[in-house]
Amino acid sequence: MIGKLEELTLLACLRAGREALASEIYVRVAEGQTKAAFGAVYTTLTRLKDKKFVSETSIADNAGRSRRAFSITGQGKSALAEALEASAKIGGWAAEGLNGLLA
Amino acid sequence: MVFWLSVASFGIPLFFGLALISRARTRKFIEDLANLCFSLAAYCAFKSQRSGARRLSRPTRSFLLDLLLPINIARDAQANLEELMPIWETEHGHRRARLIRRVQTLRIVIGHYGLPVLRLMEKLLKIVSGRGSVE
Numbered sequence: 001m002i003g004k005l006e007e008l009t010l011l012a013c014l015r016a017g018r019e020a021l022a023s024e025i026y027v028r029v030a031e032g033q034t035k036a037a038f039g040a041v042y043t044t045l046t047r048l049k050d051k052k053f054v055s056e057t058s059i060a061d062n063a064g065r066s067r068r069a070f071s072i073t074g075q076g077k078s079a080l081a082e083a084l085e086a087s088a089k090i091g092g093w094a095a096e097g098l099n100g101l102l103a
Numbered sequence: 104m105v106f107w108l109s110v111a112s113f114g115i116p117l118f119f120g121l122a123l124i125s126r127a128r129t130r131k132f133i134e135d136l137a138n139l140c141f142s143l144a145a146y147c148a149f150k151s152q153r154s155g156a157r158r159l160s161r162p163t164r165s166f167l168l169d170l171l172l173p174i175n176i177a178r179d180a181q182a183n184l185e186e187l188m189p190i191w192e193t194e195h196g197h198r199r200a201r202l203i204r205r206v207q208t209l210r211i212v213i214g215h216y217g218l219p220v221l222r223l224m225e226k227l228l229k230i231v232s233g234r235g236s237v238e
Binding site for chain 1: 119155175178179180182183184186187190193205206208210211213214215217218222
């Protein structure tokens with residue numbers, strides 16, 4: 001079972017696409033959760049990497065700096081699906097569009 | 104020597120003070136005073152604007168990150184904070200954005216050193232609740 005911030009971060013990582021930078025993921029999290037702090041999201045990404053829910057690669061940005069880029073893994077998608085389904089079940093609504101999102 | 108010093112220290116301000124008081128009655132003095140105040144205000148405004156522009160163009164400092172984090176994480180965190188600064192500046196203004204950046208820098212550092220403690224706690228909780236074993 002994953003925490004709420006982990007769930008939001010995984011969702012944002014999924015929406016940001018492959019090899020997303022932490023700042024891109026944070027911007028997506030902040031769109032939905034304005035009180036989210038960048039430091040918390042950054043630490044959560046490291047935590048998700050430890051749990052193997054996201055994978056980390058090193059890419060070079062426009063300025064030539066080495067950056068940490070994150071991509072969601074299959075394990076991460078399963079954990080996210082489980083969390084979203086649990087919310088849908090408890091909330092009593094159908095998690096429509098979930099399969100399309102996680103495909 | 105002491106006498107002349109005391110004369111100078113009291114006499115000169117007294118002379119200028121009396122001169123000012125005598126001039127204060129004239130219209131020219133009030134105009135000069137107004138001009139002086141206006142010039143001083145303009146100068147202060149110019150200085151603060153220039154220092155503000157210099158502050159904006161100053162690159163962000165990364166001493167704390169470089170000191171306390173591994174180099175790859177420090178560089179990445181610094182680059183991310185630099186990317187997010189314009190967003191925070193638009194939303195909250197320059198001064199508050201700088202404060203947010205400092206707080207987030209601290210959070211990243213604390214998070215980096217807090218994660219191993221959190222992992223240990225999770226492992227201990229798993230053992231205590233009987234849901235897992237020591238890896």
